[in-house]
Amino acid sequence: MTQPPGGHAPQGGFGAPYDPEQGTSPQQQPGYGYPQPQPGPYMPQPGPYMPQPGPYAPQPGPYAPQPGPYAPQQGYGYGYPPQPPTGPAPGPGGPRGGGPFKGRTGVVVGAVLAVLLLAGGGIRLAAGDGGAEEKPVTGRGGTTAGPSSSPTAHDDGEGASGPTADELNAGREPGEAEVAWLRENGVDLPEYGEETHGPWFAGDIVAKGMYRKVSGYGVADGAERWSLRLPTDLCASPTLPTADGKIVVAIEDNVSESEAECSVLQMIDLRTGRAGWKKTVDRSGLQDGLSHVAMSVSGDTVTFGRNTASDAYRVSDGSALFGKRETGVCQPYAFTGGARMLAAVSCQAQPDDPVRQQVQEVDPRTGVPKWTYDLKPGWAVAHVYSTSPVVVSIKQPEKWAVLVLNDNGTYRSRMVGDGEDYAVRCGEESVDLGGNLDGCAGAAADASRFYLATLPLPGGAKKELTNKVVAFDLAGGRPLWKAAAPAGQVMMPLRVEGGKVLVHVGAVYRTSGAIGTLEPSGGAYASLLRHPASAAETESSLFVPKVAYRDGRSFLLPQRISLDEDDEEKAATALLVFGG
Numbered sequence: 001m002t003q004p005p006g007g008h009a010p011q012g013g014f015g016a017p018y019d020p021e022q023g024t025s026p027q028q029q030p031g032y033g034y035p036q037p038q039p040g041p042y043m044p045q046p047g048p049y050m051p052q053p054g055p056y057a058p059q060p061g062p063y064a065p066q067p068g069p070y071a072p073q074q075g076y077g078y079g080y081p082p083q084p085p086t087g088p089a090p091g092p093g094g095p096r097g098g099g100p101f102k103g104r105t106g107v108v109v110g111a112v113l114a115v116l117l118l119a120g121g122g123i124r125l126a127a128g129d130g131g132a133e134e135k136p137v138t139g140r141g142g143t144t145a146g147p148s149s150s151p152t153a154h155d156d157g158e159g160a161s162g163p164t165a166d167e168l169n170a171g172r173e174p175g176e177a178e179v180a181w182l183r184e185n186g187v188d189l190p191e192y193g194e195e196t197h198g199p200w201f202a203g204d205i206v207a208k209g210m211y212r213k214v215s216g217y218g219v220a221d222g223a224e225r226w227s228l229r230l231p232t233d234l235c236a237s238p239t240l241p242t243a244d245g246k247i248v249v250a251i252e253d254n255v256s257e258s259e260a261e262c263s264v265l266q267m268i269d270l271r272t273g274r275a276g277w278k279k280t281v282d283r284s285g286l287q288d289g290l291s292h293v294a295m296s297v298s299g300d301t302v303t304f305g306r307n308t309a310s311d312a313y314r315v316s317d318g319s320a321l322f323g324k325r326e327t328g329v330c331q332p333y334a335f336t337g338g339a340r341m342l343a344a345v346s347c348q349a350q351p352d353d354p355v356r357q358q359v360q361e362v363d364p365r366t367g368v369p370k371w372t373y374d375l376k377p378g379w380a381v382a383h384v385y386s387t388s389p390v391v392v393s394i395k396q397p398e399k400w401a402v403l404v405l406n407d408n409g410t411y412r413s414r415m416v417g418d419g420e421d422y423a424v425r426c427g428e429e430s431v432d433l434g435g436n437l438d439g440c441a442g443a444a445a446d447a448s449r450f451y452l453a454t455l456p457l458p459g460g461a462k463k464e465l466t467n468k469v470v471a472f473d474l475a476g477g478r479p480l481w482k483a484a485a486p487a488g489q490v491m492m493p494l495r496v497e498g499g500k501v502l503v504h505v506g507a508v509y510r511t512s513g514a515i516g517t518l519e520p521s522g523g524a525y526a527s528l529l530r531h532p533a534s535a536a537e538t539e540s541s542l543f544v545p546k547v548a549y550r551d552g553r554s555f556l557l558p559q560r561i562s563l564d565e566d567d568e569e570k571a572a573t574a575l576l577v578f579g580g
Contacts, residue, residue, distance in 0.1 A: 193562020202245025
């Protein structure tokens with residue numbers, strides 16, 4: 001069992017005996033509600049959901065050392081040399097929640113944090129038999145700003161400058177993809193830097209958000225097509241936009257360092273950069289004000305999840321669709337986006353009762369459950385790795401398991417440990433600590449298999465950090481094969497596409513990254529898009545990048561930008577794109 005410095009790794013983990021007989025078959029009736037605000041999974045509770053000083057205690061943010069499979073692993077091929085935040089990282093809420101705990105509390109010493117980030121941590125999947133069922137920057141007249149003349153120019157045109165795409169391509173070797181374009185940050189950020197949001201795609205636009213701005217760029221050339229200034233800080237956003245390219249983001253209700261609340265919703269058309277409807281969610285309740293925020297988009301529905309109430313609105317016009325359930329004792333607090341909306345649900349009849357959790361599939365137009373699966377007492381939903389098939393990460397203090405459900409919500413299997421430690425990137429260790437229910441990297445599934453990244457560990461003659469991807473049989477949860485990452489690099493599954501497992505191979509200093517595939521039958525690796533070695537230093541400087549692969553191009557967006565010097569911070573690469 002890996003014992004990372006700075007944190008206690010949960011014991012038992014994968015296959016820590018989760019007995020599905022203690023859960024129940026799906027309940028088909030939609031009779032779940034919530035009569036009044038009650039403590040939920042985000043509030044201190046007696047029983048298994050009480051925040052403890054151990055591995056599930058709230059942390060200063062996603063860049064504090066996190067035991068378990070969800071810790072961002074700086075230095076594991078996703079950033080070299082280490083670029084830790086120089087102060088407290090934003091806390092939960094995707095990336096910040098509201099109220100006094102929105103992420104500016106606490107002080108983290110940069111040097112110590114760098115060491116702890118390199119240490120990392122993971123969860124071992126314990127061996128077992130599997131069980132029987134166990135406003136676009138606009139001018140004063142309101143017109144959208146036109147494309148910038150250079151895809152590497154600063155927003156303010158001043159300060160230091162990083163390398164250009166042409167400079168990085170000058171050393172490109174045959175067989176290597178070109179640097180299509182890159183964008184520098186160009187913004188003077190607050191003292192401790194900021195989280196990024198996106199990338200989101202809408203037609204020929206790729207968009208990202210950070211701090212008080214959302215920008216859209218041409219996918220092919222990186223020219224800035226529009227830029228929308230926001231009056232306050234971005235604090236939460238969905239993983240995906242709508243099919244017609246609209247997104248709803250959350251911003252804070254004022255610019256106060258200590259009292260701003262993540263409560264204002266702003267719709268944005270990503271194709272044009274024009275701001276649409278805007279409304280403020282009532283978060284006046286004490287528990288609501290302390291809750292993290294989780295967002296999602298499914299069809300024409302955007303959800304704004306918190307522990308006491310989850311609200312849903314129509315993306316196209318902002319009209320309310322559903323909210324707090326009026327009857328019963330169960331309240332959804334986070335949802336998945338995309339084609340299928342799954343919900344993490346917390347149930348508690350009385351404040352002194354133990355909290356129980358459920359997984360539901362709900363109708364995104366009404367919020368009515370289609371089916372319900374009750375978790376065993378003491379277990380909580382951490383993340384949803386896949387909605388089709390349904391693969392759910394669940395946790396207890398000191399334990400972790402991966403549960404597979406049939407399409408009708410009945411139990412199918414759980415993954416069985418094989419002595420490996422695993423590491424999945426979800427921003428936070430679980431949705432109750434912040435971030436969204438979906439959008440994890442390092443896990444993927446198809447109709448018959450589940451693919452999971454192992455924790456990077458020293459290997460080979462040079463003892464460089466590297467890892468593997470393990471495939472599991474969904475029918476029984478047994479490991480089928482293991483595929484090693486290229487020597488000295490880290491490989492993370494992104495999704496299954498074209499019958500193969502799409503993976504990102506992270507860059508390390510002087511060794512470029514790549515997009516590749518694994519054969520589902522045995523794990524044979526093939527390079528799909530090999531990034532140029534001449535860009536390896538720039539690529540590896542991105543802090544735990546979010547990676548998207550689309551139409552033959554790879555898009556890398558650092559999760560966070562934070563540097564000591566303003567000029568360096570402005571020149572930092574904020575979006576790096578490879579491929580023709």
